Amino acid sequence: MTNLTGNRRDSDGVRRQVVDIIASRTLYHESYLLPDSHFEAELGIDSVILESILASVREKFSLVAPLPSGLTTIDDLVRAVEHAADRDLASDAATPAVSAPPVPSAPSPSERDAALLETVVTTTMRHTQYQRGQLAPGADFESELGIDSVVLASIVADAARELGLPPSLAATVTASTLHELVEALRPHYEDTRYENTPYEDTHDDGTRPVDQAPAGHRTSPAGAVPGEPGAEDMSTAWDGRSMKDFVEERDGDLFAKTRGFGRYLRRRKAERLYWYGMPLHSRSSNRAVIFDELEGREREFLMFASNNYLGLANHPKVIEAICDATQRYGATHTGSRFIGGTNMLHKELERRLAAFKQRPACIVYPGGYAANIGAISALVKSYDTVVVDKLNHMSIVDGARLSGGTRRIYQHNDMADLERILKRSDEGPGGKLIVADGVFSMHGDICDLPEIVRLAKEHGARVMIDDAHSTGVLGRRGSGTAEHFGLKGEVDLELGTMSKTLAGMGGFVVGEEEVVEYLRFYSNSYVFAANIPAGVAAGLIASIDVIESEPGRITKLWRNIRLLHSQLTDAGFDLENTASAILPLVIGDERKALEMGRAVRARGLYCQTVVFPGVPLGDARLRVSVTSEHTPEDLETAAGIFVEAGREVGLLPSAR
Template sequence: MTADAAARSAGATVQDEVLRIVAARTLYDPAQLSLDSDLEGELGIDSIILESILGMLGEYFALDDLLPMGMTTIRELVAAVEAAVGERPEPPEAQAQAADDEWDSRSMKDFLEIRDSDLFAKARAFGAYRRRREQDRLYWYGMPMRSRSANRMRIYDEAEGRERDFLMFASNNYLGLAGHPKVVDAICDATRTYGATHTGSRIIGGTNELHKELERRLAAFKKRPACAVFPGGYSANLGVISGLVRADDALIIDKLNHMSIVDGCKLSGGVRKIFQHNDMADLERVLKHCEGRTLGKLIVVDGVFSMHGDICNLPDIVALARTYGARVLVDDAHATGVLGATGTGTAEHFGLKGQVDLELGTMSKTLAGMGGFVVGDEEVIEYLRFYANSYVFAANIPPGVAAGLIASLEVMESEPERLTRLWENIRTLRDLLTGAGFDLEHTESAILPIVVGDDRKAMEMGRAVRRRGLFCQTVVFPGVSLGDARLRVSVTSEHTPEDLQEAAGIFIEAGRETGVIPAPDAAVPA
């Protein structure tokens, strides 16, 4: 008899077991869990954690069908399990047979909670699923590029064993700096002077004069007193959040924040609170709930949401933070070089320079390099140099990369027409796609999401687009929630008017072929 079965036979109720499993997955003490606590807003249980809990409950109670995702409280979880208890589980051989069906309806989330004494069992199960998707040309991730990042690129199609030329709409090279001669020359010259790398962390043997110059340039660019550079944008969020927040503090995050923010929150050990996307009434509710229950409060939001393209409501966030004594961190990964009159990001876009406590970003997108950074008041930045573990204990970016980033900043400042051209292109393609009937949600950035919803239809549209010679990202879970699949289209300043017209034509043809948008009336000329 398993330990779980023994617990049930000892008289544990469904409610007891649901509380136990929720506590095990969230690290809360069962005594801290109220049946009516809001799963997201109060307990910080996002959709990924909830799916994990539902998987554990399904396996423990031997449920034949998956529990629904719409529940908002533990009481609803208990009621759903009680209603489903007594049904027999699907035999493992039936699950394996799904891979041989005409269409395998499983998603990537189904492999997260496979229970087996061999930790690699989930990898084998996913491997068979992935290979089937690749054979059907539905998964096309990680294909190697054989040219510079530009509006048109050469990619080696591993499925067909040949090179192919594509219109590129999957690049975050928003201002076209990745191939700029000044940037490339700066990287080459500095590498010849200083070598490949210094093989050390920023505070122990890994600091070059170029690193300090880069931090000065970034602080000046963002119009903030000080800057610290991290090895990556992901590690910047991990280090800054976990370096500032402790167990008695609250982290208050938008439901659609990037995974690096979510992981930074988990690493910090702080109390994580989630508010509904861009919902200021819900943010205020969470802030009120934290009063008297936590010490410090840090609101963390994306400036531009990477899979949706819309912008955070920064003015109201800053106002609420002041009212409730919270600090604000904005991740400008997809806003730097895109938003604001000079491209400095979300704070400039809203006229709030100097009113946001911390502005964070990555240098692997517009800035055409590698690394991450955070800017803010000097005392805070200097504190993070000693308490952000991903800064202290990680090797620094190579000096050649730092030189290239400095050159990118110089080009941005000396060639403002790149930003103007980017926005002309964004408006042109956005109008062409919305005019054709595509749902682009509320995008206000260089990211245009073509919302499809169904995973299968989104993957089939992605395949139809690639077949016509255009490459963009097909995004399914875990990039977005189940039922929210989409194509993610990235616009750059390097796209020509001809590129945009051709791209729109490809998306329209593929959308009609797959039923994402309706075909025109046969009587109406194309």
């Protein structure tokens, strides 16, 4: 480990070691890691990777003093390391050789105000990419700073957490400026007790014993479940951690983190809050039979967690095609597309997908995730730039990281921010690729494709749109985002998955023939992976046949979407800006979202409860998927269930 204390500290040496850590965590060449490089906007380093970098830096330099929040550039981090080391050195010099740890005194009111304001400002910087000097206390969040309600909820939740306040304040605190936000948090902050002694003991999973927890945050030991030791306070205590708390746990035993998370997971399951991975015992249609592993029995649910948007997974022609092809060609070819894994069905599928999307050529990957990773990493190299929407799917994020190119993130659907980033990238040595979801999978809104295309042409960038949740949903023929906006042929690459509307497995990219052929030879996730089975390919071809021959399925889907959307908004739920088959019930607080999911399931409806890492902390929600198979009665019943559950957990006012 490197120690910075003493007079021999080399500032250039600190910078070199910090850059080495960042390079090792991001795969960037050191020449791209400039002192003023913005972690998120220019380097594409999200909060998870940044936490990993900070943990490595603390370990590398043996830092005792914590690093401040709100670090946005490499220079910021280097200065913070030097400052933290100076504080450690001063602390060491002032501490007697043998003494009991002092009891901290309560901060004065002025110190509290300063700490409150600093936390609010640094949290806002972290969520918005603004610099400190741009955040005037009286600037309006929406009209002057472009901070919408979703981002503000994240700011409040993070600020509350850092101040030791309940993150649930995000659902109750309202403010239109930084000054108003500070004033709204002050009463809660002033109630916080400061007379607690330093924590001298922790559990082996990093949680504090109950009798040492801060006032107002008493918890039972992590993972306590009914019938196990330490479960006596289970009915009233709340373990406020999320899955994010286990990302950077460190121990000499690689599996130590799994034991801590295991206890946490058992508790969530015992509280009936985590209900992920329960097996279906039937087809997934408008209703589905699911085996409730907590109760040990089968239960029938109204199914609103399926991406089977047009009901093709249950269509007799699709099922028949799969069975016939499997009988003829066998279960699989056990080979890659290049070596023994291709038959005429695969070539026909690519031809049909290209025709359906009205593009010259198509390449089929083993999965949608593989398509994003393979296409982006094949096209973007270390001297190129990939520009992505902040809310893109993780497969796009990972593809951008794997490429080794310069990664820049623009604020969600913020075309002014995209334009600013493109202007700053114009002088770069390589090419530029803009990648965005057509429909954003956890929000349901649609990318601003006309502006993306316009800005791409203006700045010489290429565009790839991920139509995972657009295929079969958007456009008169259901071919996706480009058709929806009347921009067929204007988007360079259209990507899609075949595990949703198309009712199979795999992913695909359509575009110009030369580009597609290049991808065949340079996409590692295509060249070095087994091809999809022939039976699956046959079912996908049949699905395209049904979409083209039964356009009424799309009409019915949109009738269902509009009906349930109106029922939920009329009831008072926040559905953000959804314009697709995905209806998000935005809740914000993770605990409240989990309790809402539990209340919905208890009433016989199954939808997705989405928490970190599916969405950022403070942005938890239920994700409701509408299909053409839902009946008007299903939708009416579902709306009633959501209203009853919302009232039960306090999201909606009680019925008068």
